[in-house]
Amino acid sequence: MKNLTTGKIWLFAIGQYGWALLSGIISNWLVYFYQPDIASKSAVQILFIPQGRIFLGIVTVIGAITAIGRIFDAFTDPWIASLSDKCKSKNGRRIPFLKLASIPLAISTFLVFMAPVGRTSWINAVWLFVLVMVYYLAITAYCTPYTALIPELGHTQEQRLNISTVISLTFIIGMATAYAAPVIWGVFEPSMGRIPAMRTAFGILSSIALICLLVPVFAIREKDYVTAVPVEGSAFSSMVKTFRNKDFRIFVGSDVLYWIALTMFQTGLPFFVTSLLGLQESMATVYFVLMTALSLVFYIPINIIAKKVGKKKLVLTAFFLFSGTYLYTTFLGSGLGISPEAQGYILAIAAALPMAIFGILPQAMVADISQSDSIATGENREGMFYAARTFAFKLGQSVSMLVFTGIVTIGAVNGTGYRIAAGTAAVVCLLGGIVLFGFNEKKINNSIAQANKEYRI
Numbered sequence: 001m002k003n004l005t006t007g008k009i010w011l012f013a014i015g016q017y018g019w020a021l022l023s024g025i026i027s028n029w030l031v032y033f034y035q036p037d038i039a040s041k042s043a044v045q046i047l048f049i050p051q052g053r054i055f056l057g058i059v060t061v062i063g064a065i066t067a068i069g070r071i072f073d074a075f076t077d078p079w080i081a082s083l084s085d086k087c088k089s090k091n092g093r094r095i096p097f098l099k100l101a102s103i104p105l106a107i108s109t110f111l112v113f114m115a116p117v118g119r120t121s122w123i124n125a126v127w128l129f130v131l132v133m134v135y136y137l138a139i140t141a142y143c144t145p146y147t148a149l150i151p152e153l154g155h156t157q158e159q160r161l162n163i164s165t166v167i168s169l170t171f172i173i174g175m176a177t178a179y180a181a182p183v184i185w186g187v188f189e190p191s192m193g194r195i196p197a198m199r200t201a202f203g204i205l206s207s208i209a210l211i212c213l214l215v216p217v218f219a220i221r222e223k224d225y226v227t228a229v230p231v232e233g234s235a236f237s238s239m240v241k242t243f244r245n246k247d248f249r250i251f252v253g254s255d256v257l258y259w260i261a262l263t264m265f266q267t268g269l270p271f272f273v274t275s276l277l278g279l280q281e282s283m284a285t286v287y288f289v290l291m292t293a294l295s296l297v298f299y300i301p302i303n304i305i306a307k308k309v310g311k312k313k314l315v316l317t318a319f320f321l322f323s324g325t326y327l328y329t330t331f332l333g334s335g336l337g338i339s340p341e342a343q344g345y346i347l348a349i350a351a352a353l354p355m356a357i358f359g360i361l362p363q364a365m366v367a368d369i370s371q372s373d374s375i376a377t378g379e380n381r382e383g384m385f386y387a388a389r390t391f392a393f394k395l396g397q398s399v400s401m402l403v404f405t406g407i408v409t410i411g412a413v414n415g416t417g418y419r420i421a422a423g424t425a426a427v428v429c430l431l432g433g434i435v436l437f438g439f440n441e442k443k444i445n446n447s448i449a450q451a452n453k454e455y456r457i
Contacts, residue, residue, distance in 0.1 A: 014219075015146060020172075022205075030132075064402070071394070081387030093222070101142035104137075150386075167363070177205065246440075248373070252389055257435060258319065269287070272332055311361045312441040
């Protein structure tokens with residue numbers, strides 16, 4: 001089997017840029033578009049769906065739709081992973097799924113924002129619900145096989161860490177590009193109006209993403225690099241076997257808490273900027289781009305340090321740094337003695353290092369766990385390991401969206417709900433770090449090292 005060259009790694013990573021861009025559009029701007037804050041409403045933002053807490057007195061329409069979408073997404077992960085693990089296509093187990101999912105993923109992302117009725121209507125809510133379900137099915141069909149390729153294309157721990165580093169880079173750039181949407185719609189807004197300008201921006205970004213999604217489809221000949229044998233059995237039985245791995249359960253537990261916290265923070269960032277700091281929405285782009293640029297500075301050092309001290313220690317550090325950052329967010333705009341702009345810059349700087357660590361290392365940790373499990377069981381269930389991870393954290397994200405969209409309606413005028421959301425994220429992130437203490441990285445590394453030694457003998 002061939003080893004993936006540096007050039008091929010970058011071509012593979014372009015696919016990550018594509019789906020990160022689309023994911024960033026949905027995670028950063030969906031709530032902002034359909035449940036705008038006071039600042040956005042003053043910019044003549046149309047309210048397309050019913051607002052307020054209308055289900056059980058605590059759940060908003062957008063909160064219910066996004067939560068159901070995440071739950072649907074979580075339950076389709078094992079199904080897609082099982083199909084991918086069992087796939088017997090002549091083009092490999094993963095690439096055919098990437099090819100099939102690319103176009104529906106890009107189109108559904110754009111159509112999510114194309115509510116058919118130009119006023120508040122339940123028809124728009126139904127439209128949004130259907131398109132969100134299509135989006136989540138398509139992104140699962142792309143991302144689950146894509147991430148399963150990481151341990152398959154990387155034949156050693158060093159190769160897998162290198163792949164994880166590069167795709168983390170393209171992921172964070174993709175997310176930063178998504179945050180640039182206000183800059184793009186700001187160009188078109190004077191001539192088009194706010195809503196057409198926003199839709200134009202999302203259409204441009206979705207088109208760019210589609211091209212990127214297709215790059216690994218045509219650039220990577222999977223069977224040149226992968227020899228894995230298709231796995232037999234149902235999705236449920238494969239999922240059960242996957243969760244029998246104790247260290248994987250611990251990792252997933254901490255990962256779920258991280259994603260709950262991150263989802264609250266990521267969804268809330270545009271609101272933190274406009275409602276808490278009182279700045280223009282375009283400043284959210286400035287801060288996220290700054291976070292991205294600074295995090296890139298840490299990529300090479302993290303890669304080097306992780307090989308020397310292990311991944312666990314760095315991820316633990318990131319948990320505690322992020323928790324402190326989220327706690328700081330609760331005080332934004334509340335008289336810290338510095339200008340609102342400076343408060344935003346401090347937030348961006350504080351988040352850069354943990355963002356880089358979480359961007360690189362968790363993917364590599366799952367790859368190590370799946371290889372170690374494969375050594376112990378003789379089964380290649382890489383797809384299911386990544387699906388099991390996403391199954392768990394997406395359930396957590398669904399809870400996060402319900403909580404966030406409900407909490408932020410508290411004290412909507414003075415931003416109290418946004419502060420509560422940030423504080424909640426800080427506590428949840430701290431708990432994630434505590435859970436990770438039980439992860440036995442040494443045992444996993446020893447298992448892989450012993451297998452490699454026996455292979456060379």
